[in-house]
Amino acid sequence: MASAWQRNAFVLATLLIGLASAQRQDQEDPCKTKSKVVSDVTYCDRYWECINNQPELYDCPNGLVFAGKHRGVTEGCDYPWRSNYCEGKQLANGPISTEHCDWLYGIFGHETSCTRYWTCWNGTATEQLCIGGLLYNENAHSCDWPENVDGCQKHPLCNEDANGNVPLGKSCNRYWQCQGGYPRLQRCPAMLVFDRRSLRCVVPPTEDCDVPTTPLPIEYEPEQPQGKGNSNPNAIHQSSGTGGQQGGKLQSGGRNKN
Numbered sequence: 001m002a003s004a005w006q007r008n009a010f011v012l013a014t015l016l017i018g019l020a021s022a023q024r025q026d027q028e029d030p031c032k033t034k035s036k037v038v039s040d041v042t043y044c045d046r047y048w049e050c051i052n053n054q055p056e057l058y059d060c061p062n063g064l065v066f067a068g069k070h071r072g073v074t075e076g077c078d079y080p081w082r083s084n085y086c087e088g089k090q091l092a093n094g095p096i097s098t099e100h101c102d103w104l105y106g107i108f109g110h111e112t113s114c115t116r117y118w119t120c121w122n123g124t125a126t127e128q129l130c131i132g133g134l135l136y137n138e139n140a141h142s143c144d145w146p147e148n149v150d151g152c153q154k155h156p157l158c159n160e161d162a163n164g165n166v167p168l169g170k171s172c173n174r175y176w177q178c179q180g181g182y183p184r185l186q187r188c189p190a191m192l193v194f195d196r197r198s199l200r201c202v203v204p205p206t207e208d209c210d211v212p213t214t215p216l217p218i219e220y221e222p223e224q225p226q227g228k229g230n231s232n233p234n235a236i237h238q239s240s241g242t243g244g245q246q247g248g249k250l251q252s253g254g255r256n257k258n
C-alpha cells in the first residue's frame with residue numbers, strides 16, 4: 001500500500017515539475033530580444049528585463065499592468081482599463097489601498113460627488129473636478145455627458161424642472177438650461193435678454209433688464225465640450241488640490257524588483 005502511494009506521489013511530482021518546466025520554456029527571454037524587456041507569460045502586472053545579460057523579474061507599480069517598453073504612464077506600465085493587457089493572464093499582486101485610493105495608482109470615483117474624482121499616484125490622492133456640466137463616469141474613467149452616467153443625483157439647480165431654464169445671478173443674457181436634470185450654460189441671441197419671469201430670451205426691456213445701447217459684453221464662459229458625439233469629451237482636468245499626478249512629466253515611486 002505504501003509503495004503504491006509512493007509511486008503515485010512520484011508521478012504527481014514528475015507532472016508538476018514538467019508543467020513548471022513547460023511554463024518556464026514558454027517565457028520569452030528578454031536578453032534575446034531587441035527591447036531587452038518582455039511581459040511575463042502568466043501575470044500581466046509583471047515583466048522581465050535583461051540586466052547584465054541576465055533576465056530579472058519586476059512588478060509594475062501597484063494598480064498598473066505591463067504595456068511595453070516606453071509605453072504606459074510609467075516604467076512601461078499602464079492603467080489596466082486602457083487596453084486588453086490582461087487578456088488570458090492574471091494579476092500577481094492584490095490592491096494596496098490608501099485614503100481615497102483603491103490601488104496605489106489609478107483613477108477612482110469620488111465618495112460623495114458625481115462631478116469630482118480622485119487621481120492616485122503612489123498612494124497620494126488628488127481631487128479633480130469635471131467642468132462644463134459633465135459628470136465622472138467610472139466605467140469610462142473620465143468626465144462624460146450626464147446621460148451616460150448612471151446612479152448620480154440630479155443637480156440642485158434643476159430640482160424644480162429637470163428640463164427648464166434657470167436665471168444666472170443678475171446676468172441679462174446668460175442663463176442655465178437644464179437638460180435631463182443637469183445645467184448647461186447658455187447665452188441669449190444678440191439684442192435679446194433673459195426674462196426671469198417667463199424664463200426665456202425676450203426682446204427688452206424687461207423688469208430687470210433695459211434695452212442694451214451697445215453690444216453686450218462677452219462674459220466669462222466655462223469651457224464646455226465641443227460635441228455630444230464625443231464619447232470621451234473631457235477626460236482629465238486640472239487638479240483642484242495639490243500632490244498626486246500633476247501636469248508635465250509623471251514622477252514614479254520607483255520600480256519594484258521581484
